[in-house]
Amino acid sequence: MRLHRLEITAFGPFGDTQWVDFDELSAAGLFLLHGPTGAGKTSVLDAVCYALYGAVPGARQSGQGQSLRSDHAAPQVRTEVRLRLSVAGRRLEITRQPPWERPKKNGRPGTTVDKAQSFLREYDVATGTWKDLSRSHQEIGEEITQLLGMSREQFCQVVLLPQGDFARFLRADAEARGKLLGRLFDTQRFAEAEKRLAERRRATEAQVREGDAELLADAHRMQQAAGDGPPPLPELAPGDPGLAESVLTWAAVARSTARERLTVAHCARTAAGSARTTAERRLDEVRERARLQRRFTEARERAALLQERAGAHREAQARMERARKAETVAPALEL
Structure with a gap:
């Protein structure tokens, strides 16, 4: 939204017609609205809000109409606020006239009250003229609210924030x-992104819990296989913060313990192998000694047997010798 021109007549402290050219003020960039107390700074903001929504902000909403009229205005001058602005690519002019208690016409005594009136026009670039759109308070209010994307309360809280209402916001x-901020800054896309991120977070948490359960199952199997060597597992459930780190730390300790036990077992196996080799060598030596001892015993037994049979052998040899001698003389005896 961009304000172009504001005209105020018999409104607030302004008894006659005053105007503010916002295009000229904003030509150099930012501008400051300042002045002493009672100069009408708040009334200018009230006039902008009244032109847009037909009501002023804050506590000044009560008693609108007569309370908006300037005490310095002439009786025959009607209170009016006219605002020209551009919004959503459209150039609009809004005119608001609150209820007006005026003197009766034709010099009759007393006063009468004219109803509040509103006018909405749009500038037609093609023809260069202003085209009437509506004179209905409700239609104009709905149109402006839709174009700005804010209700009067939201506009007062975010854009104007007068008279301490910023603290209330x-x-x-x-x-x-x-x-309020969602409507102002169109945060629906961020809400959708937040929703998708929340869904991804829940899906990721489910995957983490599933992975933690598998990790714990593997750790329990490792513990059963390791026996009484490693320390007890951490008492954590799947999804608990730090479970993976705790289990991995436990696994590292269990692996170190298993490696130490494996080293001890290898050393014991090497020692057992050396002892077995020595025992086998000694066994071979003992077996060889036993074999030699058996042969020696057998030889001694054969020697003793031969010694026992030596006399009979000599007698047999003597008989054989006598037999050979007798055999030589046997033919002579036959003659």
Whole structure:
């Protein structure tokens, strides 16, 4: 939204017609609205809000109409606010006239009250003229609210924030401020992104819990296989923070313990192998000695047997010798 020109007649402290050219003021960039107390700074903001929504902000909403009229205005001058602005690519002019208690015409005594009136026009670039759109308070209010994307309360809280209402906005609960800021800054896409991220977070948490369960199952199998060597597992459930780190730390300790036990077992196996080799060598030596001892015993037994049979052998040899001698003389005896 961009304001172009504001005309105020018999409104607030302004008894006659005053105007503010916002295009000229903003030509150099930012501009400051300042002045002494009672100069009409707040009334200018009230006039902008009244032109847009037909009401002023804050506590000044009560008693509108007569209370908006300037005490310095002539009786025959009607209170009026006209605002030209551009919004959503359209150039509009809004005119608001609150209820007006005026003198009766034709010099009759007393006063009468004219109803409040509103006018909405749009500038037609093609023809270069202003085209009437509506004279209905409700239609104009709905059109402006839709174009700005804010209700009067939201506009006063976010854009104007007059007379300490900024503190009220800050003290509003999170839900109210969230709805307001969501409409102002079109945070629906961020809400959708937050929703998708929340869904991804839940899916990731489910995957983490599933992975933690598998990790714990593997750790329990490792513990059963390791026996009484490693320390007990950490008492954590799947999804608990730090479970993976704790289990991995436990696994590192269990692996170190298993390696130490494996080293001890290898050393014991090497020692057992050496002892077995020595025992086998000694066994071979003992077996060889036993074999030699058996042969020696057998030889001694054969020697003893031969010694026992030596006399009979000599007698047999003597008989054989006598037999050979007798055989030589046997033919002579036959003659």
